[in-house]
Amino acid sequence: MAGVEEPRHEWRVPRGIVALKGTGMVLCGVLALVGDGAQLFLAGVATLGFGLLTGRDLVAPVRLAAGEDGLVVTGLSGRERISWNDVDRIRVDSHRRYGLTFELLEIDAGEQIHLFSRFDLGEPVVDVAETLMRMRP
Template sequence: MAGVDARREWRVPRQMMVVKAVAAAVCVVLALIGDSYQTFLAGVAAAGFAALVLRDLLAPVRLAVDEGGVTVVSGFAGSERYSWNDVDRIRVDTRHRYGVTTRLLEIDTGDQVHLFSRHDLGTPVIEVAEAVMRLRP
């Protein structure tokens, strides 16, 4: 397989980065107007959201696949590469709880299971799974 379809990548949507940045800003404002306990909690929340935004900026690509294998985000902003021989299973896990359906893309590499949601990939996970399976030899 060559050409445009030979490599695909999925990244965190910019809208999710903006939502996290706005949440961090709101938490900072709440920290400034609250008492000491509220300031502490809002400060911790602001730091958490800021860390998520930083991770999204440093490692926006969460999943990339090509003819040679799969590259997944690892740690805070690193990545790991797996050949197709190392990938045991690719599936979509669907859970129904409290009237909400959640779907996660699972990539099982034997030692680790990498999970991705629509918010990680910017595309419904079923579509991503189908694209990954098309590229898998």
């Protein structure tokens, strides 16, 4: 279609992560049904939390898209377009805890900071950061 620009790159939540969250929702729901008062409350809250996360992943699986005109970030608050001119910094924040290394892609766009993990993007965040840096004018 003429006039419609497709994003050159898209990063989405892996299906396995969505399935894992859905399984967590079902298991917590079963625990809520068979538990006593305290277990009912805690398992019900966990079921609701897993349900919200699973629903978000099913409704908006693409978390980040990048094209020539900028980025499209999708999350709980909806979809937001960010031009490359508004992107101040792209970096990978790495933390080491309990013998594990956790990495987050950080996109600083003025007053907003968008954080993405490997579980949001389906690829190592270092690879995504490198791709974004190459695409950025």
